[in-house]
Amino acid sequence: MTTNLLSLKNVSFAYGGSERLAINNVNFSIAQGEFVGIAGASGAGKSTLIRCASGITPQFFKGRFSGQVRVNARPITGKRVAELAGIIGTVFQDFEAQLFSTNVRRELAFGMENLCVNRKIMHQRINKIAQLIGLSGLMEREPQSLSGGQKQRLALASVLCLNPALLLCDEPTTDLDPVAKNMLLDILDDLAGSGNSVGLVTHDTERLIRADRIVLMRDGSIVANGKATEILSDPQFCIDNGLFAPQMFSLFSLLGLKDRPLSVDEAKEVLDREGFVAKASPSRTDITMPSGDPLITVEDVHFYYTPDSPVLNGVSLEIEQGDFVCLLGQNGSGKTTLIKTFNAFLHPVSGRVFFKGIPVEKIGPSKMGQKIGFVFQNPDQMLFAANVFEEVAFGLRNYGMPEKEIPQKVAAALKAVGLNGTEDIDPFIMVKGDRQKLAVACVLACEPEVLILDEPTTGLDANEQVDMMELLVNLNSLGHTIVIITHSVQIAASYARRIFILDSGKIIGEGTTREILGKSDLLSRANLIAPPCVRLGCMYGLSVLSVSELAEAFK
Amino acid sequence: MSLTFYYPSGGFFERVHPVSKLICLMASFVPPFLGNEPLEVFPYFSFLLLAAFFAQAGANLRRVYKLMIILFVMSIVLWAFFYRGKSALFTVGRIVIMKESLLYGVTTGIRLNCFILSAIIFLTSTPIEDFTYGLSKLGMPFAASFALTLSFRLTPLFMETGQAIVMAQKARGLDLDSGGIIKRIRHYVPIIVPVLVSGLRRADQLAVALESRGFGKTKKRSAISEFPITWRDYVLISFILVICFVMGAHHFS
Incomplete structure (x- = not known):
């Protein structure tokens, strides 16, 4: 019999004075050496489960707690989180807040210093973990100077240095590029293989399926518990729980096959065995290209903060009116810096940016706001008003809209994002998906011609992601030009019409979505990986963008 | 930088x-x-x-x-x-x-x-x-000396957040330099509120992250750096x- 390293018995918790139980009578366990994935829609109680399991709730989050949490068969109730460090390690979603040291080495040492670890052992562990996580070359760097993905890896490494028997991770991969995501999963896999226990919360089902077992939560309760191939086998069930079904599972479900392959290779094997033959790609009528009038023109733009580390290295591109463009690239490739030059927020060191042929620095950043609407990655960095109405009206007033026209404009913007009727709500109590939509509404109200969104789907569950992207498709069809920045190839494949691939401050590829996704060497040069359906399609010489296209080819 | x-x-x-x-x-x-x-x-x-x-x-x-x-x-x-x-x-x-x-x-x-x-x-x-x-070697408890030096750690982070917020609000047409003195002060509300909110949120998360890494577990602490x-x-x-x-x-x- 395997022993349970962690066990929760009848655990319930409600935050503050709230009546609603964030988790309700949950029974949950992780055996020694087991890798458990925890999934579910936003607000299902996944983070609360992690917090209860690590003792963070109820110590840090006040509320009504009941039930028992045991680690190594001993109850942890009443123990301080600090006392549990070294046994339980927790990696949080917001990696920025976990880093505070002068350099990477000291960041890694901090936890071990607290546990009075001997200096020699500290150095050994730091070197080992840094190599494992790929931070070896960065030991003297300031954590704040690292890219998002490197920071996220550092947050994980700083916890791994404590050698915890139980590692709990709450969305540790949101800012990693696909290659780094896979690497992180390999590390978690290895940890479990060497006897540690791992609990991983993620929306990323393509990687979740590698866990030994999956626990699915809904409304604070565990609704399913078992192997990925059993739990996620029904695509509709996945969607109902805020998850994208793993693409190979969806494909096999569409083809009426019982198997649920965990990888593209496995899928190919089964398809060959069952005698499936792919028909040549039916000629696809992709949505035709827009008018061709250039809206934003970037000419040989160079940018750096310090001359020895250039951020943009001669970028030239043209965005046409009415297009739906995706800037794809790994973290630190210069995507965000590039879009900031569109609005004259940043001035290129050399090269020029034009809006409809006029240099943007002549128009100026605050006037450009009416032409190009920006939605930054973190909606919390722009929301400030006491209610939704005031928040949306802010931009309109700044641009001198007559007061009597404002209510109508606000209502229209809120309707467009599906938040109508929320005018009196305080933005800060909204869930993340809604705050993100509100940020879009704020920008949309000023009726810009172009809408630029930086990572619009990060941290959202499947349904929220689809909602957000459908909203953009809708706005695009109304004539807005859409530019999104993302490192999710899946999102680009499903929604973009044109893709630019940015790597180390250079555009290394540009073309229609179908053209770009077919070039796997180009993608891998930028540390990107095409979604499973695209890769499987490639094996049959097909250029498909979605599971349904691929399924059609097999019928 | x-x-x-x-x-x-x-x-x-x-x-x-x-x-x-x-x-x-x-x-x-x-x-x-x-x-x-x-x-x-x-x-x-x-x-x-x-x-x-x-x-x-x-x-x-x-x-x-x-x-x-x-x-x-x-x-x-x-x-x-x-x-x-x-x-x-x-x-x-x-x-x-x-x-x-x-x-x-x-x-x-x-x-x-x-x-x-x-x-x-x-x-x-x-x-x-x-x-x-x-x-702490001069006799100040580690928690107190950490708290004291925390301001040096956090100030640059706050400034960075502040810059990001200024940029986000300017994109919404906020003009910080127009109007009389009262109007100018009012212009800073859309900057100060998100800075405070993100600061408080960050402090909360930092407290949890510190304890998860054993902060305050024991009074004694080892040090990675040697100071001969x-x-x-x-x-x-x-x-x-x-x-x-x-x-x-x-x-x-």
Whole structure:
């Protein structure tokens, strides 16, 4: 019999004075050496489960707690989180807040210093973990100077240095590029293989399926518990729980096959065995290209903060009116810096940016706001008003809209994002998906011609992601030009019409979505990986963008 | 772009034990009070300035020299009003400028800049962790010294967040520079609210992250860095003591 390293018995918790139980009578366990994935829609109680399991709730989050949490068969109730460090390690979603040291080495040492670890052992562990996580070359760097993905890896490494028997991770991969995501999963896999226990919360089902077992939560309760191939086998069930079904599972479900392959290779094997033959790609009528009038023109733009580390290295591109463009690239490739030059927020060191042929620095950043609407990655960095109405009206007033026209404009913007009727709500109590939509509404109200969104789907569950992207498709069809920045190839494949691939401050590829996704060497040069359906399609010489296209080819 | 003052140079000051450095920092605040005339404090100021370049604090000086000039000018202007002198020097409109007040203002201005220079040298050559270590070695509980130095860690982060927020609001048409004084202050509301909210949120998360990594588990703590006491410690401490002694002898004689 395997022993349970962690066990929760009848655990319930409600935050503050709230009546609603964030988790309700949950029974949950992780055996020694087991890798458990925890999934579910936003607000299902996944983070609360992690917090209860690590003792963070109820110590840090006040509320009504009941039930028992045991680690190594001993109850942890009443123990301080600090006392549990070294046994339980927790990696949080917001990696920025976990880093505070002068350099990477000291960041890694901090936890071990607290546990009075001997200096020699500290150095050994730091070197080992840094190599494992790929931070070896960065030991003297300031954590704040690292890219998002490197920071996220550092947050994980700083916890791994404590050698915890139980590692709990709450969305540790949101800012990693696909290659780094896979690497992180390999590390978690290895940890479990060497006897540690791992609990991983993620929306990323393509990687979740590698866990030994999956626990699915809904409304604070565990609704399913078992192997990925059993739990996620029904695509509709996945969607109902805020998850994208793993693409190979969806494909096999569409083809009426019982198997649920965990990888593209496995899928190919089964398809060959069952005698499936792919028909040549039916000629696809992709949505035709827009008018061709250039809206934003970037000419040989160079940018750096310090001359020895250039951020943009001669970028030239043209965005046409009415297009739906995706800037794809790994973290630190210069995507965000590039879009900031569109609005004259940043001035290129050399090269020029034009809006409809006029240099943007002549128009100026605050006037450009009416032409190009920006939605930054973190909606919390722009929301400030006491209610939704005031928040949306802010931009309109700044641009001198007559007061009597404002209510109508606000209502229209809120309707467009599906938040109508929320005018009196305080933005800060909204869930993340809604705050993100509100940020879009704020920008949309000023009726810009172009809408630029930086990572619009990060941290959202499947349904929220689809909602957000459908909203953009809708706005695009109304004539807005859409530019999104993302490192999710899946999102680009499903929604973009044109893709630019940015790597180390250079555009290394540009073309229609179908053209770009077919070039796997180009993608891998930028540390990107095409979604499973695209890769499987490639094996049959097909250029498909979605599971349904691929399924059609097999019928 | 570095956000903190610390500049890893591996030089003389960096290799002095943090406790010695803290003692010297405190001792370096004494000499400015041992001179009453500009000419008595100016040599010490020039010495600190040289020391600052020796400590490779040039880049940091460039960041604060405006503040130093403002302090200097403010000191002269303020003391011209508040320090009573005897001998009139010249008049500006209806205000009579006294020789003594002017000299006192200049002296105080140099003193203030001496403090800044000492602090810059210390911060340039000392990682925050060593600062914390030094304070706790001097008897301050680790939690207290960590909290004290936390402000040095968090200020640059807040500034970074602040810049991001300013950019986000400017994109919504916020014009910070228009209108009268009241209107201008009101313009900062859309900046201050998100800065505070994200600051509070961050502090909450930091508390959890610190404890998860064993912060405060035991009173004793080990340290990754080694701090051997070398000739540098003796040289630096003796140097400061000699300066204090020489200036003190001159002052009290």
